[in-house]
Amino acid sequence: MSAQQGEGNAGLVTRLLAAAVDAIAVVIATAGLYLGATGVSFFWSPLRFQWPQPSPSTSTLTLVVVAAAYLTVAWATTGRTYGATLLGVRVLARSRKRLGWVRAMLRAITCVLVPIGLLWSAISPARRSWHDILVGTVVVYDRYRDRGRHAMTPERTTSPMNRSR
């Protein structure tokens, strides 16, 4: 099996960076959600207002749900989260088409629950993580967004290694 199968697919470093950005985004979104809920609670009954003190399990569950929802929506609609946009990668079906909602949600849940599966993309010759193998997806370099190209067109075929720097 040749490593060239992974040509055009994003590697572990890029995907980890994108995931880190997404994690930060999820934490911020969850904090916003918490503050929003608190505000609503305050306006609903100001006299009995207390700062909500969610249990760790509730907090974790909230984080997982927010993350799964965020990833599902992002992958089902554009194929890219904020981190993926920043790093110039996109999640597509193996047929290079957009994921459906079901597959997007499946992938999101597996990603949130078993994030360590991402590391397999370093070992996989095609640079596919467990989630990719399970759901049948690929993460590709896609840097055409800024130039208004079609989102589904194949990604760049040249890597910065081959460019003169």
Added chain:
Amino acid sequence: MIGAGAAVVGLAATLATPVLSRAADLVGRGVGLVIRHVSDAAVADLAERGAQVRTEVERLARELVGWMVPPVVDAAVAELNLTQLVARHVDLDFLAALLDVDAVVARADLDAVIARVDIAAVLDRVDLNTIIDRLDLDAIVGSVDLDAVAAKIDLEAIVKRVDPDAVIARVDVDATLARLDLAAIARQVIDEIDLPEILRQSTGAVSSEAVREIRDESMLADEALARFVDRVLRRRRAASP
């Protein structure tokens, strides 16, 4: 009448000639007789008296001349127009050619002459404006080789002699600044510059540049990691495209 007169005169002359020759002969003989019988002492005495008389006559003659000549000469000069006479009869060009002007100038004490000149008065009489109007300054300047003049100027030496501190000390910076409407200048400059557009472009360029850099670096890291894993797993990599 005239002929009768002439005849009378001729007759008288004819009659008188013998008489007169006889009388002259007698006088000559008498003088010779006297000279032979006069003594030497008498002759010497007479000579001395003669000398005295001659001296006296000469003195009188000199006095007479000294007394008479000046009025006569004055009268004569008054009658004569000497200028016209000289102009008519004297070759002045020839005389001038004979003059050694250099020698004359050498003998002249020019310093003394200049000391006696009232230069201020001379200058007062000079109409400099008229002189300047008649000067063709363009032609004069045109004939000057400014390049050659500039080449002869040792600017380095001149600049070395300039004391920048002294020059700057004489500049009234406050007064200069006070004359400048800095606020208006600043407003004008800001109006000329589309600052928001520049900020948009620069921040956009910086951010897009940074993003591009991050993407490139992460892609290179992906490649490096993949090579490392392939080497660890002893996987064969296809030749790079």
